[in-house]
Amino acid sequence: MSFPCRVFSCVCLWLLSVLLLLPTVGNALAGDVLGREARVAVAANFVPALRALAETFEARHGGRIGIVVGSTGKLYAQIHHGAPFDALFAADERRPALLEAEGRARPGSRFSYAIGRLALWSPQTGRVDSAGRVLSEGRFRHLAIANPKLAPYGRATQQVLEGRGLWQTLRARLVRGENVGQALQFVRSGNAELGFVALSQIQRPGQAVAGSHWVVPEDLYAPIVQQAVLLTGNPLAADFLRFVQGTEGRDIIRSFGYQLP
Template identity: 45%
Template structure:
């Protein structure tokens, strides 16, 4: 009985110590990474005891919020330029920036019969609306513009464009039928190794600059154990498998 009591007390002490050292990190996450981050946050808490509280939105808007004092401690952007800019401005913890995923752009429609021959659907121009994310604040929107220019359809399609504030809103425009098709992140429509529904054309990588998505610990995250733990956790094989399952590439 004494041994049992001693063992129970030891487990209680370990649990108490674990809880005492658990912290919370505030994370700004690019909208395209919403689904993977929700799974990662759950796994992160189970494995480390720390909590990652995520806000989702456009990379450009997060940059503006961070430079104006928003209390985020870790930033998972949809590009590599914005975290590098914050780094150059002295707003990050040195040596913490790295590429956590490389994204893929896809032209997608909720209509399973609309995109039957890839990019040719754009040239036929027989649709009312084409949705893209705001190219000024959302890297996937900028990649969509690059793609249309490469296909030489940008001027023809300009009157039909509708812009989402971020890639999540862009997806909503297409999924609800407010736009017949749109450029979204592959991760939003990818499940079990394939396009989950509708029809799609995966944009060849050479049609736009690589969508390298960088993460970084911000100055406000210095000394926060959960911030450094999350960045380390993103580099684990377990998390890389989650990220790949949504159609991202890992360097």
């Protein structure tokens, strides 16, 4: 074989080896990208704040925080049935503590990230007064609430209504959502004129609350201490939880109307 032919053959073999390696390199790169993802389950009340936290974290550190929304009770049940979540942001402290005790969470990872605040809200200006008297005056057909059996904000709502002697009186008017996010949607869609929601759902940093609302005094319901817990060894999820506990993360949480533990 002549020298030019040998050179041509060597070049062809080299190109072929490179082409054969490309799928392997591509798969490795794709695997690295996929490895920089964390699936975070979150109670409905905390969704706006968590999205802001995730966007800031992703901009700083890369990766992707996937968000799965539900009531705390339902998310807890899904974790029991093997749902592939890397972390849970619950609306209470009981379910994260149970997951830790059951060995379904990383030891020592549980922490309180916020104290929730309950609000009565209507998109209509003037419908809800600043003392919540509208509840006893009855100038509405339907009142949206989160299911007290599934959602901590629903339990807090029941405590408020029972404390005012209105739970039995208003039961026929209640529209129950699986979580506080659904309660908010019932009001927004017009299926209820007003509803009990998380203050964080209607308050945005630097913006006035639209419509009319009553921030329920905290002595009318048990404190809504909200905890998070790491469920797997996903390093991105662990980094995200550390970010949430840092100064920048806490400032973001506070800006959505939460108190800090």
